[in-house]
Amino acid sequence: MQNIQSYHSAFLEHLEAFVQPKEPETLYEPIHYILQLGGKRLRPILTLMTAEIFGCDYKKALNAALSVEVFHNFSLVHDDIMDDAPLRRGQDTVHEKWDVNTGILSGDAMLIMAYQLFENYDSKAFQDLAKLFSKTALEVCEGQQYDVDFETRDDVTIPEYLKMIEYKTAVLVGAAMKMGAIVANASKECQNSIYDFGRHLGIAFQLQDDYLDAFGDPETFGKQVGGDIIENKKTYLYLKALEFSNEDDKLQLEYLYGISPSDPSDKIDTVKQLFVSSGSAEATKKEIETYTIKAFSVLDAIKISEENKAALKAFGNDLMKRNV
Numbered sequence: 001m002q003n004i005q006s007y008h009s010a011f012l013e014h015l016e017a018f019v020q021p022k023e024p025e026t027l028y029e030p031i032h033y034i035l036q037l038g039g040k041r042l043r044p045i046l047t048l049m050t051a052e053i054f055g056c057d058y059k060k061a062l063n064a065a066l067s068v069e070v071f072h073n074f075s076l077v078h079d080d081i082m083d084d085a086p087l088r089r090g091q092d093t094v095h096e097k098w099d100v101n102t103g104i105l106s107g108d109a110m111l112i113m114a115y116q117l118f119e120n121y122d123s124k125a126f127q128d129l130a131k132l133f134s135k136t137a138l139e140v141c142e143g144q145q146y147d148v149d150f151e152t153r154d155d156v157t158i159p160e161y162l163k164m165i166e167y168k169t170a171v172l173v174g175a176a177m178k179m180g181a182i183v184a185n186a187s188k189e190c191q192n193s194i195y196d197f198g199r200h201l202g203i204a205f206q207l208q209d210d211y212l213d214a215f216g217d218p219e220t221f222g223k224q225v226g227g228d229i230i231e232n233k234k235t236y237l238y239l240k241a242l243e244f245s246n247e248d249d250k251l252q253l254e255y256l257y258g259i260s261p262s263d264p265s266d267k268i269d270t271v272k273q274l275f276v277s278s279g280s281a282e283a284t285k286k287e288i289e290t291y292t293i294k295a296f297s298v299l300d301a302i303k304i305s306e307e308n309k310a311a312l313k314a315f316g317n318d319l320m321k322r323n324v
Contacts, residue, residue: 030106043176050180067117074110143168170202200295226268241280
């Protein structure tokens with residue numbers, strides 16, 4: 001099995017060949033721009049790793065991995081429009097650098113291009129990949145709509161929030177891994193199990209992202225710490241703090257999530273103190289651990305070598321120890 005850097009390098013080389021200039025430039029340049037902005041490339045790396053774990057040359061999975069990454073970035077382009085976000089990975093978002101219409105059209109083209117990449121596989125693999133992709137893409141849209149709906153609701157529950165991050169984030173991690181298993185022609189049982197591993201890991205990853213948004217190191221996090229607090233996002237931290245707080249603290253927290261001060265530093269500090277004092281911060285760390293353990297427990301039933309199981313566990317552990 002390769003190391004993570006090998007997968008990363010091979011994927012970037014494949015991506016470079018994919019983003020060659022095309023006409024009309026005004027459609028394709030924004031696509032090339034967003035795809036070359038960087039990022040962790042977590043999902044395509046998982047596709048390549050999974051293919052090799054199930055006994056396939058990982059290079060055969062490069063087009064499936066690229067499809068996952070193109071779709072992921074398509075969703076970011078449209079999410080940024082919906083959020084009116086000015087920056088993505090420290091650079092101008094597509095709709096800011098060009099305009100909203102360009103962002104919508106280039107995003108649409110990326111979705112189609114993601115499907116086209118499956119045409120590089122035989123009919124059986126194509127059918128299985130496309131079917132999984134359609135299911136996953138629709139769930140991601142559902143997750144995004146839940147997220148939008150939660151902005152105007154004051155009665156969001158923990159199970160609803162977990163379902164939202166499962167659909168918005170985790171199902172694509174699971175699908176990325178299952179695609180690698182499909183390309184490797186693994187059994188249906190193995191495909192479904194590795195999907196569950198990725199899905200649980202994806203939920204843990206998003207919960208960790210929520211935690212780092214509040215408590216990450218500003219030097220390494222890569223975006224503004226406290227961004228979710230500024231935007232009054234009802235994250236797991238917030239919902240648990242409401243659940244655990246006494247009446248006075250609960251009222252204070254609800255008040256703070258109803259204002260948008262020009263200087264949010266005091267608001268961020270106070271909310272973070274409430275997250276800690278209520279026990280919400282600790283509960284969130286425990287939930288991250290719970291979903292990581294769920295992911296690892298799935299591995300026990302998968303028919304792969306102990307060495308490969310250890311590699312997946314090491315990858316999961318590294319993911320949960322990140323500070324970016």
